[in-house]
Amino acid sequence: MLKKNLIVGQSGGPTAVINSSLYGVVSEGLAHPEEIGHVYGMVNGIEGFLNGTVLDFEEALPGEKLGYLKHTPGAYLGSCRYKLPESLEDPVYPLLFKKFEEMNIGWFFYIGGNDSMDTVSKLSRYAARIGSDIRVIGEPKTIDNDLVHTDHTPGYGSAAKYVASTVREIILDANVYEKKSVTIVEIMGRHAGWLTAAGALARKYPGDNPFFIYLPETAFNTEEFLAKVEKAFEKNCNVVVCVSEGIHDADGTFICEYDNSVGTDSFGHKMLAGCGKYLENLVRDRLGVKARSVELNVSQRCSASLLSATDQQEAVSAGVYGVQAALKGETGMMVSFIRETDENGNYRMRCGLEDVNEICNAEKPVPAEWITDDGADVTEEFVQYALPLVQGKVDVPLGEDGLPVFVYRK
Amino acid sequence: MLKKNLIVGQSGGPTAVINSSLYGVVSEGLAHPEEIGHVYGMVNGIEGFLNGTVLDFEEALPGEKLGYLKHTPGAYLGSCRYKLPESLEDPVYPLLFKKFEEMNIGWFFYIGGNDSMDTVSKLSRYAARIGSDIRVIGEPKTIDNDLVHTDHTPGYGSAAKYVASTVREIILDANVYEKKSVTIVEIMGRHAGWLTAAGALARKYPGDNPFFIYLPETAFNTEEFLAKVEKAFEKNCNVVVCVSEGIHDADGTFICEYDNSVGTDSFGHKMLAGCGKYLENLVRDRLGVKARSVELNVSQRCSASLLSATDQQEAVSAGVYGVQAALKGETGMMVSFIRETDENGNYRMRCGLEDVNEICNAEKPVPAEWITDDGADVTEEFVQYALPLVQGKVDVPLGEDGLPVFVYRK
Numbered sequence: 001m002l003k004k005n006l007i008v009g010q011s012g013g014p015t016a017v018i019n020s021s022l023y024g025v026v027s028e029g030l031a032h033p034e035e036i037g038h039v040y041g042m043v044n045g046i047e048g049f050l051n052g053t054v055l056d057f058e059e060a061l062p063g064e065k066l067g068y069l070k071h072t073p074g075a076y077l078g079s080c081r082y083k084l085p086e087s088l089e090d091p092v093y094p095l096l097f098k099k100f101e102e103m104n105i106g107w108f109f110y111i112g113g114n115d116s117m118d119t120v121s122k123l124s125r126y127a128a129r130i131g132s133d134i135r136v137i138g139e140p141k142t143i144d145n146d147l148v149h150t151d152h153t154p155g156y157g158s159a160a161k162y163v164a165s166t167v168r169e170i171i172l173d174a175n176v177y178e179k180k181s182v183t184i185v186e187i188m189g190r191h192a193g194w195l196t197a198a199g200a201l202a203r204k205y206p207g208d209n210p211f212f213i214y215l216p217e218t219a220f221n222t223e224e225f226l227a228k229v230e231k232a233f234e235k236n237c238n239v240v241v242c243v244s245e246g247i248h249d250a251d252g253t254f255i256c257e258y259d260n261s262v263g264t265d266s267f268g269h270k271m272l273a274g275c276g277k278y279l280e281n282l283v284r285d286r287l288g289v290k291a292r293s294v295e296l297n298v299s300q301r302c303s304a305s306l307l308s309a310t311d312q313q314e315a316v317s318a319g320v321y322g323v324q325a326a327l328k329g330e331t332g333m334m335v336s337f338i339r340e341t342d343e344n345g346n347y348r349m350r351c352g353l354e355d356v357n358e359i360c361n362a363e364k365p366v367p368a369e370w371i372t373d374d375g376a377d378v379t380e381e382f383v384q385y386a387l388p389l390v391q392g393k394v395d396v397p398l399g400e401d402g403l404p405v406f407v408y409r410k
Numbered sequence: 411m412l413k414k415n416l417i418v419g420q421s422g423g424p425t426a427v428i429n430s431s432l433y434g435v436v437s438e439g440l441a442h443p444e445e446i447g448h449v450y451g452m453v454n455g456i457e458g459f460l461n462g463t464v465l466d467f468e469e470a471l472p473g474e475k476l477g478y479l480k481h482t483p484g485a486y487l488g489s490c491r492y493k494l495p496e497s498l499e500d501p502v503y504p505l506l507f508k509k510f511e512e513m514n515i516g517w518f519f520y521i522g523g524n525d526s527m528d529t530v531s532k533l534s535r536y537a538a539r540i541g542s543d544i545r546v547i548g549e550p551k552t553i554d555n556d557l558v559h560t561d562h563t564p565g566y567g568s569a570a571k572y573v574a575s576t577v578r579e580i581i582l583d584a585n586v587y588e589k590k591s592v593t594i595v596e597i598m599g600r601h602a603g604w605l606t607a608a609g610a611l612a613r614k615y616p617g618d619n620p621f622f623i624y625l626p627e628t629a630f631n632t633e634e635f636l637a638k639v640e641k642a643f644e645k646n647c648n649v650v651v652c653v654s655e656g657i658h659d660a661d662g663t664f665i666c667e668y669d670n671s672v673g674t675d676s677f678g679h680k681m682l683a684g685c686g687k688y689l690e691n692l693v694r695d696r697l698g699v700k701a702r703s704v705e706l707n708v709s710q711r712c713s714a715s716l717l718s719a720t721d722q723q724e725a726v727s728a729g730v731y732g733v734q735a736a737l738k739g740e741t742g743m744m745v746s747f748i749r750e751t752d753e754n755g756n757y758r759m760r761c762g763l764e765d766v767n768e769i770c771n772a773e774k775p776v777p778a779e780w781i782t783d784d785g786a787d788v789t790e791e792f793v794q795y796a797l798p799l800v801q802g803k804v805d806v807p808l809g810e811d812g813l814p815v816f817v818y819r820k
Contacts, residue, residue, distance in 0.1 A: 014586050044588045074582030081587070164813055166709055172484030172816060173712040176424050177491070178454045201813060205820075297704045299576055302583040305715040308812075391812040402718075402801040403574055403611060406582060410615075 003035060004106020009042035009049065010075040011112035011119065012141070015155030015301050017315035019076045021111045021139045023069040024319020026057050029107070035327060036107065043409070045080035046119055049099065050092070055409070065407055070312060071396045072406040073302035083115060084122045093126045100134055107135050107326045113142035117334055117360035124332030124356065135326040138334035138356045139318055143301045145194035148364045149354040150336035154318055155301070156194060157311030157389035162303045163187055163296065164201035164390060167242060170294060171202060171209045174238045180289040182229055182239045185210070186276030188300050189244040193217050193366045195300065197378045198386055199242030209240040216246035217365045218375035220255055226286055228376060247275055255279070304404050309392025314349055321351035334359050347388035413445060414516020419452035419459065420485040421522035421529065422551070425565025425711050427725035428521055429486045431549045433479040434729020435519045436467050445737060446517065453819070455490035456529055459509065460502070465819070475817055480722060481806045482816040483712035493525060494532045503536045510544055517545050517736045523552035527744055527770035534742030534766065545736040548744035548766050549728055553711045555604035558774045559764040560746035564728055565711070566604060567721030567799035572713045573597055573706065574611035574800060577652060580704060581612060581619045584648045590699040592639055592649045595620070596686030598710050599654040603627050603776045605710065607788045608796055609652030619650040626656035627775045628785035630665055636696055638786060657685055665689070714814050719802025724759055731761035744769050757798035
């Protein structure tokens with residue numbers, strides 16, 4: 001068998017462990033020198049590949065430097081939000097496969113969320129159509145945890161740990177004054193509330209703050225919300241509320257739209273921001289109490305100090321497993337996570353494969369039965385689901401300047 | 411000598427190590443049983459004390475629990491923003507000292523910033539006037555680092571480490587796309603830019619992002635800012651800028667006031683927020699590029715995962731030193747930090763005492779010579795000043811839920 005080269009790219013928004021999946025793909029690729037020649041990286045995803053920006057990992061990250069990927073946030077290879085044309089008749093497809101041929105690519109890996117799986121789907125379908133033997137595998141990645149046919153996604157555990165730990169700290173910060181106050185914590189998640197739900201893990205004891213958690217899976221009623229907050233002051237003068245950026249009312253209008261002008265990104269998604277600020281002002285105006293809002297923002301997806309070791313290890317495993325599957329001839333598949341229980345009844349995860357066509361452009365919401373009837377909290381089932389995913393501390397090496405050492409392309 | 415009791419309170423906004431100073435005061439207080447009887451805490455500062463809310467540390471945090479204070483953010487005792495009347499003729503002063511007498515208080519410690527030192531000043535002057543032998547000592551605390559007559563303040567090092575580490579991560583996050591973008595990071599600091607300046611520590615190599623750092627010590631010129639950003643795109647398509655919440659133009663108008671309605675707190679300080687959002691919109695409108703803003707918000711003062719071990723140890727030392735000074739008869743003083751160099755030329759800190767009357771209601775800005783001539787960066791001198799303060803990692807114990815374990819009053 002002639003050796004072929006492997007190429008890997010990253011796409012969509014970064015996560016704290018998207019580079020751990022990259023490490024898994026690259027290290028496993030380099031571990032099969034009898035079958036795999038060079039291990040290349042596309043700089044800035046498929047869009048960068050089209051522009052000819054490619055690196056060779058043995059030159060870019062030689063020796064132990066490769067391991068630094070495992071604690072480096074952001075997408076080491078850079079990312080893109082380029083969507084391949086729907087029609088496989090488009091001239092971009094023969095152009096891409098010509099480039100693959102020139103570079104003797106036999107294995108193609110793409111690390112990303114729904115939109116990236118769409119790229120994997122199109123490339124694998126085009127490969128089948130022209131009889132190319134390129135193996136195309138998707139590696140899941142999203143802090144949103146909204147991919148179907150997988151128990152969870154790499155990136156979610158670390159983001160959930162960031163949310164849980166930070167909300168726990170914000171609660172301590174909120175509790176210092178003996179004066180009625182409301183703190184609104186706005187958490188990422190456009191259509192799925194998985195990450196916002198992780199605010200429930202912040203509770204130190206049953207009945208602790210955050211008193212309310214609002215997900216985009218249920219309609220948000222402003223008047224009910226104000227009444228609940230008012231009532232909660234009977235328990236504690238400092239009320240902390242977690243809200244997803246994507247909460248909306250029964251008519252489907254995003255709460256943030258009551259406040260802000262809203263743009264759209266290149267995939268036509270609405271760019272949301274500001275429901276926290278809107279609710280802060282609403283609470284101050286209507287309840288006459290001190291109010292503030294905290295938008296957790298990009299640290300949710302790029303905090304190295306709050307990496308979940310479980311998430312990191314699973315992200316590496318997904319990368320390794322994908323390469324092994326491709327070597328066995330699999331293509332058009334996404335690596336999935338299957339939850340199991342070990343002999344002691346503890347959480348254990350194993351990797352599987354799912355047809356990427358069943359995954360792209362679908363979204364998995366938080367199940368209705370994991371949301372309380374009043375739509376203002378999540379159930380213990382959710383907590384039991386999420387807890388194993390945030391376990392374990394990662395020691396990030398510090399440099400001479402006392403700050404975390406990351407690898408990067410200059 | 412008859413035994414007297416010690417009381418300690420916390421005031422103003424919390425920091426990541428305000429509880430480490432508390433630990434220092436309480437542990438040293440308990441270490442002198444021949445002179446000090448009970449070690450009490452005022453719940454919610456002097457305001458709470460007036461309302462009779464006091465706890466006894468041997469009951470509240472027995473045994474090893476006391477040590478948990480060292481990694482618990484927020485103010486364990488709760489805080490207040492109560493300002494004692496200017497006139498020492500006010501009836502609140504005899505009322506306070508009657509309560510001190512009833513509780514047999516001999517030592518009074520107050521942990522806080524400028525406004526808290528004002529309380530220490532008034533109480534110590536009133537004690538002198540009535541011939542009370544109560545010793546009144548101030549323990550410095552502020553992430554703003556703006557107290558005079560001290561090299562730096564406890565709380566600054568951890569906040570600076572949070573800013574430096576988080577900005578470094580935000581830069582990685584910003585670098586993923588190959589498309590012009592501007593990220594504005596808004597950092598706390600009303601009148602002093604110490605914390606914003608810590609953004610300079612985020613640079614991984616000379617010339618790295620953040621390309622610009624704007625402090626409130628110099629006037630901000632919007633047109634010059636836009637021209638600089640435009641020019642910076644020649645170096646890197648992703649530009650990261652650190653701005654202090656308190657930046658203002660040459661007329662003294664806060665940049666955020668161009669955007670937001672602004673309230674005042676109970677000390678008459680303007681409540682600032684939103685210059686980041688304002689600049690984000692400005693950049694998008696005027697330069698036509700992708701722009702976003704990140705307000706680091708309260709995590710700057712309550713992140714346990716990015717505690718500086720140096721800051722934590724110094725905060726404990728300040729607490730211990732204050733108790734020892736009070737036992738020697740000192741009063742009306744604030745514990746200060748004096749920077750020294752050890753035999754190897756390395757940073758070393760020792761504690762001293764300063765007249766609290768010289769400290770309260772004064773503010774120390776970043777020196778003009780540590781700001782570059784164009785007002786858009788800080789110099790290497792600042793970096794050398796700040797680096798020792800962010801050193802060392804603190805291992806925060808994790809609980810069964812895999813999240814940090816904190817102590818708190820229920």
